[in-house]
Structures are given as structure tokens and as C-alpha cells.
Amino acid sequence: MRTQVGIIGAGPAGLLLSRLLTLQGVDNVVLENRSREYVEARIRAGILEQHTVDTLTDAGLGDRLHREGLEHHGIYLQYPGTRHKLDFPELCGRTVWVYGQTEVTKDLIKAQLDGGPPLLFEVSDVTPEDVDSDSPRIRFTDAEGNPQVLECDVIAGTDGFHGPSRAVVQQGSPGRTWERTYPYAWLGVLADAAPATDELIYAWHPEGFGLYSMRSPTVSRLYLQVDPSEKIEDWSDDRIWDNLAKRFALDGWELTTGTITEKSVLPMRSFVSAPMRRGRLFLAGDAAHIVPPTGAKGLNLAVADVTLLASALVRLLTEGRTDLVDSYSDRALARVWRCTHFSWSMTSMLHRSGDDFDAELQLSQLRRVCSSEPAARELAENYTGLPLDV
Numbered sequence: 063m064r065t066q067v068g069i070i071g072a073g074p075a076g077l078l079l080s081r082l083l084t085l086q087g088v089d090n091v092v093l094e095n096r097s098r099e100y101v102e103a104r105i106r107a108g109i110l111e112q113h114t115v116d117t118l119t120d121a122g123l124g125d126r127l128h129r130e131g132l133e134h135h136g137i138y139l140q141y142p143g144t145r146h147k148l149d150f151p152e153l154c155g156r157t158v159w160v161y162g163q164t165e166v167t168k169d170l171i172k173a174q175l176d177g178g179p180p181l182l183f184e185v186s187d188v189t190p191e192d193v194d195s196d197s198p199r200i201r202f203t204d205a206e207g208n209p210q211v212l213e214c215d216v217i218a219g220t221d222g223f224h225g226p227s228r229a230v231v232q233q234g235s236p237g238r239t240w241e242r243t244y245p246y247a248w249l250g251v252l253a254d255a256a257p258a259t260d261e262l263i264y265a266w267h268p269e270g271f272g273l274y275s276m277r278s279p280t281v282s283r284l285y286l287q288v289d290p291s292e293k294i295e296d297w298s299d300d301r302i303w304d305n306l307a308k309r310f311a312l313d314g315w316e317l318t319t320g321t322i323t324e325k326s327v328l329p330m331r332s333f334v335s336a337p338m339r340r341g342r343l344f345l346a347g348d349a350a351h352i353v354p355p356t357g358a359k360g361l362n363l364a365v366a367d368v369t370l371l372a373s374a375l376v377r378l379l380t381e382g383r384t385d386l387v388d389s390y391s392d393r394a395l396a397r398v399w400r401c402t403h404f405s406w407s408m409t410s411m412l413h414r415s416g417d418d419f420d421a422e423l424q425l426s427q428l429r430r431v432c433s434s435e436p437a438a439r440e441l442a443e444n445y446t447g448l449p450l451d452v
């Protein structure tokens with residue numbers, strides 16, 4: 063097999079990169095080790111920045127998003143006795159959209175299978191080779207168990223945190239990684255319950271953080287800060303609803319409960335790997351970085367990476383110019399660190415560490431953001447998405 067760009071991983075990063083390259087006449091093949099059903103069922107992100115919405119729309123993937131997505135004009139910050147609205151259009155002139163990553167992935171896969179380039183599911187033993195040469199290749203075993211070799215001009219490692227690509231980059235360069243594991247996790251819940259709020263609530267509470275999100279006018283997506291050692295089987299639906307009601311409690315307001323259709327405990331970490339390139343192998347998305355979901359950055363950062371990478375690869379493969387591929391890693395990492403800092407700062411401001419000194423600092427910062435326009439604007443600009451080249 064031969065193609066211009068071999069893409070490892072059919073998550074949002076790999077699928078969107080494939081779409082953007084295809085629209086520019088660059089042929090590519092996407093290799094995915096899981097099944098289509100598994101990939102489409104993974105419940106993850108929920109918030110899209112305007113840039114992400116614009117990129118999907120410009121790529122011809124915005125119809126269902128604009129039909130079913132919910133445009134949100136702000137978020138609420140809550141601490142005991144106060145629920146304060148940050149008005150994004152007033153603060154920074156931008157909005158965000160609520161549209162689950164599962165839906166983005168379904169739209170991308172549908173477009174890919176509807177006349178798009180090859181997307182091979184359930185492959186295995188995927189190994190990038192000769193990435194320091196101008197003719198790298200990917201060895202893999204196809205779904206039928208046949209050994210295959212995909213000859214490429216370029217390989218994109220969009221294979222997430224557990225994929226093989228990052229290790230290949232790290233082996234070749236004097237690279238390095240940074241990691242911070244947080245002393246808490248999120249218990250995530252999907253429920254058939256009409257959200258009891260028009261926009262997301264980020265709540266600080268003495269017993270722990272709570273996030274009230276949603277997927278539609280009839281489906282709520284909620285998160286509770288828990289200890290990382292918590293086992294989901296120890297959390298009955300009643301215990302979950304009781305804790306959520308406590309963390310969002312406000313006079314004159316009531317939580318809407320319903321049937322819980324999914325629940326899981328999600329670990330939280332910050333992780334950055336540099337550089338995001340080795341020769342003809344380029345990393346994008348979770349393959350290169352992980353952020354705690356408090357800032358709603360993970361999916362949007364993956365989209366930003368592939369927007370930069372797609373332009374760089376088109377210029378390399380259609381004009382033979384290397385300027386954008388040579389600057390890709392530095393430009394992508396500048397935004398990665400900005401989003402890493404923002405996600406860390408939102409996480410540190412809102413999650414209880416158990417230390418009362420920390421609690422006073424957090425409450426002071428929350429009161430500052432809720433009372434100072436410049437402080438609120440800084441949060442709003444980061445949350446709704448900074449320009450690609452920060």
C-alpha cells in the first residue's frame with residue numbers, strides 16, 4: 063500500500079486531519095486499532111470552541127452540529143451562596159458550543175466512509191518505521207490478520223496517549239516530557255434528565271468540585287470531584303444524585319434527576335511531550351499532550367494541532383516547502399502550554415485539596431473573577447479559545 067500521509071488513530075485529531083488533507087488533494091490512509099462501534103461510543107468532551115466549530119463547518123461537517131448543537135454564551139461560577147454568570151460575548155465577543163465528542167466523531171467517520179480516503183478499523187501491531195528518512199512506512203496487521211506495509215511520505219501520530227507514535231519521537235530526539243498527576247479524579251455521569259441550568263455550572267464546594275454540563279435539552283452530563291482511588295461500583299445512583307445536589311445547592315434552585323445511563327471515574331493529569339516531530343513523523347492531539355478536562359481544552363487543542371499540521375503538510379507535499387513543517391512543533395507547543403496553564407489554573411481554582419489555606423486562596427480567586435472584568439475577561443478569552451498562533 064502507498065499514500066502521501068499515513069495517519070495512525072481515528073480519534074478527532076486523525077479523522078479531522080484526514081478530512082483537511084483530502085480537501086486539499088493530499089491523499090492519506092487512516093489506521094485505527096479499535097472497531098467503529100468502540101470509537102463512536104467513547105464518551106469524552108462536550109465543549110467546542112468557536113475555532114473548532116468554524117473548522118468543522120468549513121470542512122463541510124457542520125450541518126448536524128448547527129442543527130443539534132447548543133450555542134452557549136457563558137458559564138456560571140459557583141461557590142457557597144453565589145452563582146455568577148460570565149457573559150462571554152460581553153467579555154470577549156465569542157461563544158462556545160455544546161456538542162459531544164461522540165457526535166463529532168460520528169460526523170467525521172460518516173464523511174470518511176462516504177467517499178473519503180481509506181479508514182481501516184481493528185488493525186494491530188502498528189509500527190512506524192524509517193521516520194528519519196523521506197520514505198517512512200507503517201507496518202501493521204489488518205483486521206483479517208494479514209501483515210501489511212503502508213509506504214508514506216509522512217506519518218501523523220494521532221494515536222492518543224497510549225499509542226505508539228510518541229515513543230518513536232522520544233527515541234529519536236533529545237526530547238522531554240512533563241507530567242503532573244492531580245490528587246483527585248472526576249466521577250462522570252450521563253443522565254436522561256433535562257438540565258436544570260441553561261449553561262454550564264462550575265461549582266466550588268467544601269466537599270469537592272462539581273460540573274453541571276449537558277448534551278441536549280433532555281440529557282445532562284455531570285461530574286463530581288472524587289478521590290482517584292474511588293471505585294464506580296461504590297457509587298449508587300442515589301449517592302451520586304445526593305452529592306450533586308449538595309455541590310450545586312442554591313436557594314430557590316433544584317437539581318433535576320433522572321435515569322443514569324453511564325457513569326465512570328476519570329483520572330486527571332497534565333502531560334506535555336516535546337518535540338511534536340521526528341523527521342517525517344508528526345504528533346497531534348492527545349499523542350503529544352493531555353490536559354485536565356476542567357478547561358474543556360482537550361478536544362479543541364487536538365483540532366488546533368491538526369489545523370496547523372494540515373497546512374504544513376499541504377505546503378510540504380504540494381509545493382515542496384518545509385517552512386511550516388519546520389515550525390510546526392514550536393507553534394503547536396506554544397498553544398499547548400497556554401492551554402495547559404489555563405487547564406491547570408481552572409483545575410487548581412475549583413478542586414478541593416483538603417487544605418483550608420488552599421480553600422481560602424481559591425475562594426479569594428473566585429470572588430476576584432466574579433467581581434473584576436479584567437479577571438473575568440482573561441478566563442473568558444482562554445475558555446472560548448485563543449488564536450491558533452498564540
Ligand code: FAS
Nearest residue numbers: 071073074075095107221222225347348355358359360361
Ligand atoms: P484520541 O485518544 O481521542 O484518539 C486516538 C485514537 O487512536 C483512538 O481512536 C485510539 O483507539 C487510536 N489508537 C491508539 N493506539 C493505536 C494504535 N496502536 N494503532 C491504531 N490506532 C490507535 N476533553 C475535553 O475537552 N473535555 C472532556 O470532558 C474530556 N473528557 C475526557 C475523558 C476521557 C476518559 C479521556 C481519555 C479524554 C477526555 N478528554 C476530554 C480529552 C479528549 O477529548 C481528547 O482530548 C481527545 O479525544 C483528543 O483526540 P485525539 O488526539 O484524536 O486522541
Ligand code: PHB
Nearest residue numbers: 107108275355356357358
Ligand atoms: C462535558 O460536557 O463533558 C464537559 C464540559 C466542560 C468541561 C469538561 C467536560 O470543562
